[in-house]
Structures are given as C-alpha cells and as structure tokens.
Amino acid sequence: MRHTMVTWLVVTTGVVAALAAVVFALLANAV
Amino acid sequence: MTLALRGALWLVVYLAAVIAPLFFMIVGDPPPARGFWMELSAALGFVGLAMLGLQFVTTSRFGPISAPYGLDLVLKFHIQISYVAFAFLLIHPIILTVITPLGSALIELDPTAVEADGVTGILALGFVFLIIVTSVWREKLGLHYELWRILHGLLGLAIIVMSVWHIYLANYYTDGPIRLAIWIAMSLVLIGMYANVRLIRPWQQLRRPWILESLEQQPGDTWQLKLRADGHDGMQFEPGQFAWITIDQSPFGIREHPFSFSSSAERGDLVSFGVKELGDFTSTIGEYEPGTRAYLDGPYGAFSYERNEAPGFVFVVGGIGITPVMSMLKTMADRGDQRPLKLLYANPSWDQVAFVDELEELSDQLDLEIVHVLEEPPEDWDGETGMVTPEILERHLPAGEQRHEYFICGPDPMMDAVEQALHDRGIPGDKVNLERFDFV
Numbered sequence: 001m002r003h004t005m006v007t008w009l010v011v012t013t014g015v016v017a018a019l020a021a022v023v024f025a026l027l028a029n030a031v
Numbered sequence: 032m033t034l035a036l037r038g039a040l041w042l043v044v045y046l047a048a049v050i051a052p053l054f055f056m057i058v059g060d061p062p063p064a065r066g067f068w069m070e071l072s073a074a075l076g077f078v079g080l081a082m083l084g085l086q087f088v089t090t091s092r093f094g095p096i097s098a099p100y101g102l103d104l105v106l107k108f109h110i111q112i113s114y115v116a117f118a119f120l121l122i123h124p125i126i127l128t129v130i131t132p133l134g135s136a137l138i139e140l141d142p143t144a145v146e147a148d149g150v151t152g153i154l155a156l157g158f159v160f161l162i163i164v165t166s167v168w169r170e171k172l173g174l175h176y177e178l179w180r181i182l183h184g185l186l187g188l189a190i191i192v193m194s195v196w197h198i199y200l201a202n203y204y205t206d207g208p209i210r211l212a213i214w215i216a217m218s219l220v221l222i223g224m225y226a227n228v229r230l231i232r233p234w235q236q237l238r239r240p241w242i243l244e245s246l247e248q249q250p251g252d253t254w255q256l257k258l259r260a261d262g263h264d265g266m267q268f269e270p271g272q273f274a275w276i277t278i279d280q281s282p283f284g285i286r287e288h289p290f291s292f293s294s295s296a297e298r299g300d301l302v303s304f305g306v307k308e309l310g311d312f313t314s315t316i317g318e319y320e321p322g323t324r325a326y327l328d329g330p331y332g333a334f335s336y337e338r339n340e341a342p343g344f345v346f347v348v349g350g351i352g353i354t355p356v357m358s359m360l361k362t363m364a365d366r367g368d369q370r371p372l373k374l375l376y377a378n379p380s381w382d383q384v385a386f387v388d389e390l391e392e393l394s395d396q397l398d399l400e401i402v403h404v405l406e407e408p409p410e411d412w413d414g415e416t417g418m419v420t421p422e423i424l425e426r427h428l429p430a431g432e433q434r435h436e437y438f439i440c441g442p443d444p445m446m447d448a449v450e451q452a453l454h455d456r457g458i459p460g461d462k463v464n465l466e467r468f469d470f471v
Binding site: 004005006007009010013014016017018020021022024025026027028029 | 042045049050056061064066071075082104108115
C-alpha cells in the first residue's frame with residue numbers, strides 16, 4: 001500500500017506541474 | 032513534528048521547487064510573451080528540467096527527506112517521476128516542432144537549420160532517454176551494478192550541463208542579474224546535494240570506520256557479516272532498517288551496497304547484516320578476511336516495528352527477507368518484549384532455511400510462533416508446503432488479526448500475493464508494511 005501511495009504522489013505531482021505550466025502560459029500572454 | 036506531517040511538508044516543498052522556475056521566469060521584467068503554445072512549451076521544459084534537477088535531491092540520502100517515507104519509497108518516487116519528467120521534456124520540442132520554423136526545419140531533416148540551442152536540447156533529451164533505458168533494463172543489458180552507477184552519475188551530470196547550456200543558448204529567460212542569480216543559486220543547491228552523497232557523507236564515514244569481526248555462512252547461500260565499531264560508539268538504528276556498506280575500499284569509492292541489519296538495535300557498536308549470494312559483489316562476500324576495514328552509511332528505511340506500534344506483530348517472509356525480521360526479533364528479545372509474534376517463513380527447501388538455530392533460541396525468549404512453509408519439503412515433513420497462500424494465512428493468522436501490524440519481505444511475487452490476501456481479509460492497508468530489496 002505504501003508503494004501505491006508513491007504512484008499517487010507521482011501522478012499528483014505530474015498533474016499539478018502540468019496545470020502550473022498551462023496557467024503560466026495563460027498568464028504570460030495575458031500580461 | 033510527526034513523521035506523517037514532515038512527509039506532507041516535504042511533498043509541498045517538492046511541488047514548490049518544481050514550479051519555482053516558472054515564477055522565476057516572469058519575476059522582475061519578463062520578456063514579451065510569444066503566444067500560448069510557445070510559452071506552454073517553455074514552461075513544460077523548465078518544469079521537466081526542475082524535476083530532473085531534483086532527482087539529485089531524491090538520491091542524496093538526505094536524512095530529513097528519507098526518514099518520513101523510507102529510502103525505498105524515495106527511490107521508487109525517483110524512478111517513477113523520471114517518466115513524468117521525460118514526458119514533459121518530450122512534449123516541449125514536439126510543440127515547437129508543430130508551431131515554429133525551427134520545428135519545420137527539423138521535420139524536413141535539414142541539419143543546417145537547427146541552431147545550436149536545438150542541438151543541445153536534443154542531446155539533453157537523448158541523455159534522459161539513455162539514463163532511463165540503462166536503468167529500467169540494466170539487467171537485460173548486462174550492465175554490472177557498479178558500472179551502471181558510474182554511468183548513471185555521468186549521464187545525470189551530462190543532462191544537467193547540456194540543459195543549462197541549452198537554456199543559456201536559447202537566451203530568453205536568463206536575462207537580468209536577478210534571474211541569473213536565481214539560476215546560479217538553484218544549480219549550487221543541486222551540486223551541494225550531489226556533493227553530500229559523494230563527498231560529505233564519505234568524509235564522515237572515514238572518521239567512523241568498522242572492522243569485519245566475522246563472516247558466518249548460513250544455509251541458502253546466505254552470509255552473516257558482523258562488523259565492530261573501530262574507535263567510536265557505533266550506529267544507532269531502528270530494527271529492520273538497512274545501511275550501505277563499503278568493504279575493503281575507500282568510502283569515496285563506488286562499490287557500496289545496501290544490506291539490512293540482522294542484529295539487535297540494542298547493540299549499535301557490534302552490528303550484523305544478512306547477505307545472500309545473488310551475483311556481482313554478493314558472490315565474493317565470503318572471500319573477505321576478518322579484520323578487513325569497512326564503512327557504513329545509514330541507517331535508512333522505515334520497515335521497523337518501532338514506527339508501527341501494535342498489540343502484536345505478524346511477519347511473512349521469504350528467503351533472505353528474514354534478515355530485517357531477525358533484527359526486529361533480536362531487539363524485542365533484548366528489550367524483554369512479550370507481545371504475541373507470528374512468523375511465516377517461506378523457503379524452497381529445509382536445507383535453505385537461514386538462521387534456524389537463532390530463531391529456535393528466540394522462540395524461547397519471545398512469545399513467538401514460527402511457521403515454516405517449504406516449496407519442496409523433506410519426506411517426513413508435516414508442516415506447511417507450497418507457497419504462502421490465503422489458506423495458509425487463514426490457518427495461522429492470530430486472533431485479533433485486524434489490530435496487528437504486518438511486515439512482509441521477500442520475492443516480489445510472494446509479497447504481491449500476501450499483500451492481496453491480507454487486503455482480501457480486510458486488514459487495513461496502513462497496517463501492512465512491505466520491504467522490497469530490489470529498489471536499486
């Protein structure tokens with residue numbers, strides 16, 4: 001179960017990072 | 032602060048560090064935006080690179096980070112997040128290919144049109160691909176562990192150097208003294224983390240040497256390696272943890288290997304490790320003479336009953352997986368612990384069961400019941416046979432099984448099967464602790 005937790009952490013990190021990149025691209029063009 | 036809270040805190044710090052470059056890119060006086068897709072591509076490149084840079088941190092064996100999770104989990108994260116980083120870095124040029132003239136030139140395979148920043152970027156991406164391939168298929172490629180570690184370090188360094196060069200040549204988000212200072216500071220932190228593993232920790236080990244006291248052969252191609260602290264008070268560890276051992280070589284060398292303690296945590300100055308001959312370094316372990324100098328880096332790992340208190344414990348182990356459990360049992364015996372313990376111990380045959388005599392002694396001192404499970408039992412065997420099945424668990428799990436803590440260590444298929452069987456019995460997942468030996 002601890003190891004399943006790692007996969008969730010990785011997925012969460014990936015999703016948050018991808019969203020941050022999209023927000024950055026939107027903000028950079030909005031400024 | 033509890034370990035769980037510290038674990039959560041480190042995750043937030045990690046996420047912040049991954050996203051930080053995006054903030055640094057627009058801090059101060061940002062360059063003009065070049066459209067959504069161009070900026071998204073750049074952002075993905077920076078975020079992917081931040082993840083790769085942080086790979087130096089996850090393997091730095093930095094105590095405060097590995098303690099909450101256990102080093103095995105940190106390394107598992109290290110492996111899995113590399114796929115995510117690779118995906119981000121791959122999407123970065125794909126977007127460029129679709130939307131820019133540089134990309135169009137690449138499609139038409141006109142090398143003269145690919146500028147220097149394109150070349151460094153492609154090289155960096157190639158190195159990332161190589162580092163993943165040589166790690167995932169190390170054994171299939173016939174790469175020895177020591178050679179792989181050298182290669183891994185060099186490729187890691189090459190990726191960072193090539194990527195920083197790529198960012199410098201692209202020359203879009205590195206303008207201005209503030210931005211430059213931030214990039215230099217971040218690079219220095221990464222270099223510092225790498226130096227921690229390769230220079231600072233070996234330097235600390237050099238001042239705390241160990242002497243090989245004895246090497247005892249156990250059944251099942253297993254050795255018990257006993258080390259005595261030489262001129263210091265030894266190492267405080269939790270039973271079930273492991274350490275990296277360098278033997279007959281400078282701690283600055285590359286030949287160090289992780290092994291589980293098999294001795295009591297009450298004796299930090301005289302420690303033992305269980306080592307199974309599996310190839311590479313482990314096959315030559317029997318050749319070392321008592322008196323040989325050794326160095327330890329540790330302790331690491333979270334596979335310990337001390338972190339998971341319960342009214343009773345169940346250990347399900349296969350083969351060399353007995354090692355960390357030996358450490359826990361011996362520690363409990365030394366501490367006069369009388370909580371009920373059950374050990375299901377699987378082996379191919381009786382003549383491969385390691386630590387038989389010591390386990391017999393321990394069962395006299397502890398409230399310990401041992402169930403041997405043999406794949407190929409002798410003719411007069413009346414114990415359990417085959418694999419550790421749900422039926423065997425049904426016969427031997429103690430009353431109040433829901434409240435016990437479970438420790439599983441052994442070959443992957445056994446661990447997966449037992450974890451599933453315990454799950455099916457309704458044992459809460461947080462009470463099932465697993466230790467995988469093949470994490471490096």
